[in-house]
Amino acid sequence: MSNIETAETAPEPASKVELPAHLGGGGEIPTFEVTLRVRRYDPEFSQESKWEDFTMTMYGTDRVLDALHKVKWEQDGSLSFRRSCAHGVCGSDAMRINGRNRLACKTLLKDLDTSKPILVEPIKGLPVEKDLIVDMEPFFQSFREVMPFLVNRDHAPTKERLQSAEERARFDDTTKCILCAACTSSCPVFWTDGQYFGPAAIVNAHRFIFDSRDDAGDMRLEILNDKEGVWRCRTTFNCTEACPRGIQVTQAIAEVKQAILSRQI
Amino acid sequence: MSSNSIAAPRSNSAQSPKYKRNKASHSSFEMIAWLFMRLSGVVLIVLIFGHLFVNLMVGEGIHAIDFGFVAGKWSDPFWQIWDLAMLWLAMLHGSNGVRTIINDYAERDGTRMTLKAVLYVASTVIIVLGTLVIFTFDPCPPGAVIDLPSFCTVP
Numbered sequence: 294m295s296n297i298e299t300a301e302t303a304p305e306p307a308s309k310v311e312l313p314a315h316l317g318g319g320g321e322i323p324t325f326e327v328t329l330r331v332r333r334y335d336p337e338f339s340q341e342s343k344w345e346d347f348t349m350t351m352y353g354t355d356r357v358l359d360a361l362h363k364v365k366w367e368q369d370g371s372l373s374f375r376r377s378c379a380h381g382v383c384g385s386d387a388m389r390i391n392g393r394n395r396l397a398c399k400t401l402l403k404d405l406d407t408s409k410p411i412l413v414e415p416i417k418g419l420p421v422e423k424d425l426i427v428d429m430e431p432f433f434q435s436f437r438e439v440m441p442f443l444v445n446r447d448h449a450p451t452k453e454r455l456q457s458a459e460e461r462a463r464f465d466d467t468t469k470c471i472l473c474a475a476c477t478s479s480c481p482v483f484w485t486d487g488q489y490f491g492p493a494a495i496v497n498a499h500r501f502i503f504d505s506r507d508d509a510g511d512m513r514l515e516i517l518n519d520k521e522g523v524w525r526c527r528t529t530f531n532c533t534e535a536c537p538r539g540i541q542v543t544q545a546i547a548e549v550k551q552a553i554l555s556r557q558i
Numbered sequence: 559m560s561s562n563s564i565a566a567p568r569s570n571s572a573q574s575p576k577y578k579r580n581k582a583s584h585s586s587f588e589m590i591a592w593l594f595m596r597l598s599g600v601v602l603i604v605l606i607f608g609h610l611f612v613n614l615m616v617g618e619g620i621h622a623i624d625f626g627f628v629a630g631k632w633s634d635p636f637w638q639i640w641d642l643a644m645l646w647l648a649m650l651h652g653s654n655g656v657r658t659i660i661n662d663y664a665e666r667d668g669t670r671m672t673l674k675a676v677l678y679v680a681s682t683v684i685i686v687l688g689t690l691v692i693f694t695f696d697p698c699p700p701g702a703v704i705d706l707p708s709f710c711t712v713p
Contacts, residue, residue, distance in 0.1 A: 438579070482662055488579055521579060524588035527662070554593065557586060 323353040330410035358397040374425035384473030389414040394475040394535040416478035432474045435490045439498035444509035460505040467500040469538040476532035489525045492532035492542045499545040514553045523550050598651045605644045629697035645688045653681040
């Protein structure tokens with residue numbers, strides 16, 4: 294009983310409403326001081342980006358996103374970042390936290406080293422627009438180029454297109470992508486010139502190439518056989534490590550490579 | 559769709575030519591290069607370790623290696639072919655590796671072109687020179703009288 298009360302009434306420290314202490318049913322949530330070191334960039338004032346520190350008291354249940362909210366709402370309203378659902382599904386708040394690409398809404402502060410400032414930077418390889426906001430257009434352009442939609446040349450059936458459980462399982466891993474760009478912006482090949490399609494586009498091509506209901510697999514394989522396609526992958530596994538959804542990205546790329554090879558030979 | 563659709567909210571949008579990918583290539587060169595790296599790598603493991611074993615372990619081992627040893631090996635067509643395969647595969651494998659590194663790290667087109675031109679010239683010179691040496695090597699050139707190995711019959 295008291296556990297349920299705790300879950301429902303635990304104070305939400307990053308919200309503007311601080312609940313009175315007597316409402317908390319369970320044990321006290323530990324608090325600690327954290328310093329966020331945020332890479333700030335505002336082209337209206339300076340072409341140079343700079344680090345800025347924000348120190349605040351946070352709770353053991355807080356995420357990096359809560360700390361960013363606290364900064365924006367209480368310390369510096371000009372801090373800019375993207376977030377939508379704040380629960381790891383929309384893919385808006387991918388950023389580089391302590392040198393690793395992660396979702397700010399899925400990274401708990403207590404899991405980071407709070408004795409040192411927590412570095413928060415925009416994801417790399419995409420043009421920064423302001424603070425933590427990057428222009429995602431090159432990323433989505435690659436995504437659009439692989440035709441991430443079902444192509445079926447049969448007559449439209451009157452009911453759903455059926456598929457066996459095994460056929461569905463073939464591409465299950467790559468259906469999890471939320472297009473946060475954590476993988477593509479962790480890829481050293483993408484960093485250099487941004488011409489490489491990038492892991493995310495290949496993952497989303499994989500999702501349809503291996504879908505038994507889809508008819509355009511050959512077209513997608515042809516697109517990814519480009520000199521900027523799958524062959525630029527150096528299997529460094531940065532993408533797999535960065536993926537907040539745990540998709541085996543490098544494996545998906547390897548499967549697309551194999552599919553191109555077996556088609557050509 | 560209406561002709562006067564709403565303009566993109568940002569200048570750096572899909573309409574901007576800035577993010578256009580280079581023209582698509584309709585060749586399978588990169589696929590073949592990728593495949594070549596895997597296959598030549600496997601063959602090179604056999605060739606190189608076979609080479610090291612024969613030169614360093616068999617018979618007297620490393621103490622047997624001298625000018626005469628190399629001359630003896632290259633008088634045998636088997637070792638000529640072995641060394642030729644090793645030379646070509648290693649050079650093409652290594653050059654292709656450096657080519658991908660240049661593609662990955664050179665940021666400007668000019669730098670990329672220059673580095674790759676140097677690489678291709680260097681590789682070609684070494685492959686041609688090496689091939690010539692393997693097939694035209696003569697340990698006892700006619701006319702030479704000094705510094706000839708002992709197995710040469712001096713006229």
